[in-house]
Amino acid sequence: MSLSRRQMLGSTAVGLAVGGVLPSLAATPASAASSTGTTGRPLRPFPPLKDDPNGILALPEGFSYRIVTREGQTDMAFGQGKTPGLHDGTGVVGQKHAGYTLILNHELGPGSANGVPHIPGTVYDPGAPMSGGCTVVNTDPDGGLLSQWVGISGTIRNCAGGVTPWGTWLTCEESSNKAGSSWSGGGQSGVYQKDHGYVFEVYPDASSAQLPKPIKAFGRYDHEALAVEPKQRRVYLSEDASGPNGLFYRWTASSGKLEKGFAEHLGDTEGTLEAMQIRLDDGTIVPDVAYITSAQLGRPFQVTWIAVPDRDAKTVPTRQQFADGTVTRGKKFEGVWSNGEGCYIVNSYAFATADLPPDAAKHDGMVWFYNYKDETITLVTYFPHNGFAEGEGPSPKYADMTFDGPDNVTVTPWGTLVLAEDGVRASHVLSSVPGGPTYAIARNQVQIGTTNGAPTYSEFTGPTFSPDGKVLFVNIQTPGIQLAITGPWQDYLR
Numbered sequence: 001m002s003l004s005r006r007q008m009l010g011s012t013a014v015g016l017a018v019g020g021v022l023p024s025l026a027a028t029p030a031s032a033a034s035s036t037g038t039t040g041r042p043l044r045p046f047p048p049l050k051d052d053p054n055g056i057l058a059l060p061e062g063f064s065y066r067i068v069t070r071e072g073q074t075d076m077a078f079g080q081g082k083t084p085g086l087h088d089g090t091g092v093v094g095q096k097h098a099g100y101t102l103i104l105n106h107e108l109g110p111g112s113a114n115g116v117p118h119i120p121g122t123v124y125d126p127g128a129p130m131s132g133g134c135t136v137v138n139t140d141p142d143g144g145l146l147s148q149w150v151g152i153s154g155t156i157r158n159c160a161g162g163v164t165p166w167g168t169w170l171t172c173e174e175s176s177n178k179a180g181s182s183w184s185g186g187g188q189s190g191v192y193q194k195d196h197g198y199v200f201e202v203y204p205d206a207s208s209a210q211l212p213k214p215i216k217a218f219g220r221y222d223h224e225a226l227a228v229e230p231k232q233r234r235v236y237l238s239e240d241a242s243g244p245n246g247l248f249y250r251w252t253a254s255s256g257k258l259e260k261g262f263a264e265h266l267g268d269t270e271g272t273l274e275a276m277q278i279r280l281d282d283g284t285i286v287p288d289v290a291y292i293t294s295a296q297l298g299r300p301f302q303v304t305w306i307a308v309p310d311r312d313a314k315t316v317p318t319r320q321q322f323a324d325g326t327v328t329r330g331k332k333f334e335g336v337w338s339n340g341e342g343c344y345i346v347n348s349y350a351f352a353t354a355d356l357p358p359d360a361a362k363h364d365g366m367v368w369f370y371n372y373k374d375e376t377i378t379l380v381t382y383f384p385h386n387g388f389a390e391g392e393g394p395s396p397k398y399a400d401m402t403f404d405g406p407d408n409v410t411v412t413p414w415g416t417l418v419l420a421e422d423g424v425r426a427s428h429v430l431s432s433v434p435g436g437p438t439y440a441i442a443r444n445q446v447q448i449g450t451t452n453g454a455p456t457y458s459e460f461t462g463p464t465f466s467p468d469g470k471v472l473f474v475n476i477q478t479p480g481i482q483l484a485i486t487g488p489w490q491d492y493l494r
Helices: none
Strands: 057-060 064-070 087-096 099-106 132-139 145-155 158-163 169-173 182-185 188-191 199-202 223-228 234-239 248-252 272-279 300-307 333-338 342-347 363-371 376-384 406-411 417-421 428-432 438-444 447-451 454-457 460-465 471-476 481-486
Touching: 057 064, 057 481, 064 132, 064 145, 087 169, 087 471, 087 481, 099 158, 099 169, 099 460, 099 471, 132 158, 132 169, 145 169, 145 199, 158 333, 158 460, 169 223, 234 333, 234 342, 342 406, 363 406, 406 460, 417 460, 417 471, 428 460
Parallel strands: 087 158, 087 460, 158 223, 223 333, 333 406
Antiparallel strands: 057 438, 064 481, 087 099, 099 132, 132 145, 158 169, 169 199, 182 188, 223 234, 234 248, 248 272, 272 300, 300 376, 333 342, 342 363, 363 376, 406 417, 417 428, 428 438, 447 454, 460 471, 471 481
16 A cells, blocks of 8 residues: 555546445445435535645535644653554544544554554564554544554554454554565664564554464465454455455355454464455456456456465465466455445556556556355446546646545445545545445645655545544544544435
């Protein structure tokens, strides 16, 4: 997720609903009128974004924000220093009358200036100082910071992850460095003492209560995000990688259900890790998601799964263990989020020749829905590639109408989606109706440099709603700023 921002600008998303195949919006089954909410009324477009006099976040009229944490500025509890940087995937794992508990990823490598400090009881790899990890954040009911502390440290490039049904966070390393390999950064250098590329469970408890043990059963590769099926026997995981492009995986327990602390007793080779195969009606495997375009919006494709031969990738990366054409690959498999019936999956973009198979279509983003029961996958939102914008970008008057590079995704309490944009020039938080329209609900105004003479803005990450629908938490990745946005969400999202 922390790759250099794109040098292309996308187009507006398009969608098409087909009765019976799209997921339901909350309790209401999807129909051909996919742009209606759970009340049956048409969804209201968000008002235009208004510039922030403080230069942080442009929001619609009636909405406001507050800064929860900011790298290098807000204090952590127990003398653990200041908030680490490079904010990424985030989940609300608890809600009480006094407020909310979140767990926040930091997508950092070792030697980072604002890295996650090694706190006793939280350290995975002592050979990766001041690197990635997670912080646990407690807020009041309006999103104001109450306390924060380290949940896990000594991990690398904690990108996204997923909340569990039992109220913890599964954090994903977007890395596959091996023990004995060297690193350098921030004027420092060292050697990793442990393999990386794993998922870890992080608890909303004090640092001393953590168990920084890798869940090797889920495989070792460049993890991005995941979703736990409600029955707690299957986990769906995305891989952000290229050369060849990454895969989408399913892990199935051999017996029993997952529960808090399962990493302590789950065997390294327990269960089955499989890679996705999207099939056409004649059984042909689609070799890459880029072959499916907007012409197929709303059409369910059957999915089958093939076992990963060596999930720990001892000699060959997992995605390279399959010949082309035997699995369905995708450039930048990113956000994953469950709505109970299935999970949404994002592919951010694919437009470079090296990232596209022959005759595949360039695109600026895809959102899919995988149905747990039917084992089908459906394209629900598509951002067509905008070649005209190559190297140029839109004029300012259209900056809030052209979107590209969806990344993290979350399902709102009303069943619609919120996407974090990782594109070029303007960077937005988006409200997206599966099979329907997409609206800008926030724009990053923190300029971090220029590209070809134009201003550059960091991506948004980690959108997640409080369960009561009151607060949308989202991050600006650079500089690391966690934000709590409040306003009349129910007027626009249901």
